[in-house]
């Protein structure tokens with residue numbers, strides 16, 4: 266058997282870069298995707314910060330495979346990039362990574378929420394904005410806006426009683442995002458195109474309001490009655 270044959274026998278391991286993965290949402294996703302067999306890179310504006318978060322996560326799982334890099338380097342090494350930067354830096358970060366993201370899949374988790382007032386954000390959706398800014402050679406999907414990070418960090422080996430709505434113009438890109446959600450232990454539904462992702466951003470505001478009212482941190486959404 267040649268080296269090439271051996272490589273073909275290996276299952277394809279996808280590399281996921283989590284842009285801004287040092288914050289609240291990134292680590293929970295990183296832990297779950299690592300457990301599911303993905304190679305995960307934590308991205309940050311600062312390499313040292315990315316490495317520190319990667320180390321914390323590796324220590325939690327008793328492994329050494331999660332890497333930490335500057336966002337740009339993380340994106341270059343990945344097949345799939347997941348955008349988890351604070352919503353206010355969405356535009357700035359996309360502009361800075363535009364060239365490196367060409368030819369990749371970008372899954373945008375951004376939910377622009379006004380925590381003072383319960384109302385949906387203004388169109389276009391963050392993901393539509395990303396697609397327009399990045400151009401057609403980046404395949405954008407929106408997902409995970411309604412998954413509170415607290416829930417992701419609990420019981421890593423168990424499925425979450427929480428669903429993910431996937432938005433993408435292209436069904437194949439939606440399929441990639443759905444696979445990632447399922448790998449993370451969540452059910453996922455292809456809900457519409459990138460414009461429709463605005464609805465999920467609004468739902469995040471609703472979830473935050475209800476979680477606050479009931480003094481909860483991990484309340485999410487679970488659909489019933491849909492046969493897949």
Ligand SMILES: NC(=O)c1ccc[n+]([C@@H]2O[C@H](COP(=O)([O-])OP(=O)(O)OC[C@H]3O[C@@H](n4cnc5c(N)ncnc54)[C@H](OP(=O)(O)O)[C@@H]3O)[C@@H](O)[C@H]2O)c1
Nearest residue numbers: 285287288289290309310349350351352354375376413414
């Ligand atoms: N938190 C949740 O439960 C949750 C759930 C669903 C969706 N989301 C969405 O996920 C995204 C991230 O949320 P989060 O709570 O994880 O945010 P966060 O912890 O406040 O910030 C995430 C990361 O953004 C980077 N960042 C901060 N300021 C920046 C700037 N000026 N320029 C570039 N990068 C900057 C930081 O990374 P570095 O300093 O390392 O660069 C930070 O660790 C948001 O769009 C949010 O709507 C969050």
